[in-house]
Amino acid sequence: xxxxxxxxxxxxxxxxxxxxxxxxxxxxxxxxxxxxxxxxxxxxxxxxxxxxxxxxxxxxxxxxxxxxxxxxxxxxxxxxxxxxxxxxxxxxxxxxxxxxxxxxxxxxxxxxxxxxxxxxxxxxxxxxxxxxxxxxxxxxxxxxxxxxxxxxxxxxxxxxxxxxxxxxxxxxxxxxx
Numbered sequence: 039x040x041x042x043x044x045x046x047x048x049x050x051x052x053x054x055x056x057x058x059x060x061x062x063x064x065x066x067x068x069x070x071x072x073x074x075x076x077x078x079x080x081x082x083x084x085x086x087x088x089x090x091x092x093x094x095x096x097x098x099x100x101x102x103x104x105x106x107x108x109x110x111x112x113x114x115x116x117x118x119x120x121x122x123x124x125x126x127x128x129x130x131x132x133x134x135x136x137x138x139x140x141x142x143x144x145x146x147x148x149x150x151x152x153x154x155x156x157x158x159x160x161x162x163x164x165x166x167x168x169x170x171x172x173x174x175x176x177x178x179x180x181x182x183x184x185x186x187x188x189x190x191x192x193x194x195x196x197x198x199x200x201x202x203x204x205x206x207x208x209x210x211x212x213x214x215x
Contacts (some may be wrong), residue, residue: 075172077185077200078134082176084141086126095127121146121158123178127171135190137172144177152201159184159199167197 086094123143130136140162147155159175163186166173175184188197 075135075187075189077172077174077187078137080134082139082141082174082180082182083126084178084180087124087141090126093129095125097124121150122162135172135188136170137174138166139174139176141176141178142183144179147177147183155184155201156199159186159201162186163197163199167195 087096087098090096090099121142122140124141125138126141127138128134128136150158159173163173167186167188167190170190172187173185174182176182182202184202185200186197187200188195
């Protein structure tokens with residue numbers, strides 16, 4: 039232990055802080071053996087917003103028979119009216135679980151700080167994951183902004199929220215769907 043003028047004898051405090059951090063936060067990060075699905079790498083198909091086909095659902099799709107799942111209209115009308123502009127919901131395929139590509143208003147997205155963006159992605163990702171859907175967030179320039187991806191076969195499902203561009207930080211956690 040050296041007696042540095044900048045950090046005089048604070049090693050025990052530093053070791054205690056590292057131990058607390060490790061015991062509190064390390065369990066939320068997945069081990070390398072844990073299987074977390076990666077976000078889909080399929081391109082965003084904006085043409086489906088005006089010409090949906092097959093079982094594709096958008097913000098303008100209305101099913102007179104039943105509620106469309108996942109129900110993103112409630113989120114849009116109640117809290118995300120200006121930020122969430124549209125979405126494309128894809129049914130499951132043989133290679134991917136179902137997903138929703140959300141398109142945000144770039145001007146409003148740009149006004150949010152990191153925490154505001156995180157809250158938005160986490161709120162809508164949690165909502166979609168309850169229906170078994172992963173989400174990807176884009177702007178109309180097709181730039182990927184964030185993802186919320188879960189490993190649904192695992193119980194409880196492990197999910198990863200990843201923010202792109204501003205920061206390459208990602209968070210993983212077990213969801214209680």
